[in-house]
Amino acid sequence: MIVRSAPVDDGLVARLTEAERGVVAKASPKRQREFATARALAKDALRELGVPGCDLLNGPDRAPIWPDGIAGSISHCDTRAFVAIGKRPQIGTVGVDVEHRAFLKPELWRLTLLPEEIAWLEARPVAERSRLALTMFTAKEALYKAQYPRSETYMGFMALRVELAPREPDHGEVRCVFQQEVGPFPEGFVAHGRFARLPTGELVAGVRMPE
Numbered sequence: 001m002i003v004r005s006a007p008v009d010d011g012l013v014a015r016l017t018e019a020e021r022g023v024v025a026k027a028s029p030k031r032q033r034e035f036a037t038a039r040a041l042a043k044d045a046l047r048e049l050g051v052p053g054c055d056l057l058n059g060p061d062r063a064p065i066w067p068d069g070i071a072g073s074i075s076h077c078d079t080r081a082f083v084a085i086g087k088r089p090q091i092g093t094v095g096v097d098v099e100h101r102a103f104l105k106p107e108l109w110r111l112t113l114l115p116e117e118i119a120w121l122e123a124r125p126v127a128e129r130s131r132l133a134l135t136m137f138t139a140k141e142a143l144y145k146a147q148y149p150r151s152e153t154y155m156g157f158m159a160l161r162v163e164l165a166p167r168e169p170d171h172g173e174v175r176c177v178f179q180q181e182v183g184p185f186p187e188g189f190v191a192h193g194r195f196a197r198l199p200t201g202e203l204v205a206g207v208r209m210p211e
């Protein structure tokens, strides 16, 4: 699997293909530069996998349309873009999510986290709680992107329980447990991933779902 990340760069908008430029023609400059940075990373990785020169567009569900035989995931925030790409079925499917925020505001916990996830956070040292809450949120978004190509199903935040095993507050392992059946994944299905705070400050989570 190829994993790439880079700072968001306005200059990469010029590298978009005509079709890709059409996707973001009416979008804000922020969206254009994030989209373009992720496209540049993804297309470099695709070239390494032997798939040069394609348009990387999105479907009506906003999911990226990968070339046949490829699984991948894209994420971008104000400061950084992140992609993970590999060949199917070898890598299964993958999801990544990157955040430049430092923590998840407590008023968002109730909307995105299960009562048992909040109870776990409340048993951690106060100084770590909001950062770990953001990690749970980020892991849920990464899992969502990994499962989507196989389920083509929207999955709400309460449909997944995330268990973190932090080695330090800022890196460790993630266990994602489905709380209900979603497409081909039964209730109780478990997927594994990792999270890390990058030296540049962003938080990234990745989940891989073997086939």
Ligand SMILES: CC(C)(COP(=O)(O)OP(=O)(O)OC[C@H]1O[C@@H](n2cnc3c(N)ncnc32)[C@H](O)[C@@H]1OP(=O)(O)O)[C@@H](O)C(=O)NCCC(=O)NCCS
Pocket: 034, 035, 038, 058, 061, 062, 063, 064, 073, 074, 075, 076, 077, 096, 097, 098, 140, 141, 143, 144, 145, 146, 148, 149, 155, 156, 157, 158, 159, 160
């Ligand atoms: C789709 C979603 C996860 C994107 O996350 P985000 O933090 O808003 O934005 P990110 O930059 O991290 O990711 C955006 C990229 O996700 C990808 N993406 C969008 N929809 C997707 C989908 N259904 N499946 C896989 N990838 C998807 C796209 O590549 C997009 O980038 P692009 O438009 O430049 O190609 C989010 O908007 C969403 O709808 N979340 C609700 C569902 C959810 O997370 N449930 C959690 C419990 S499992």
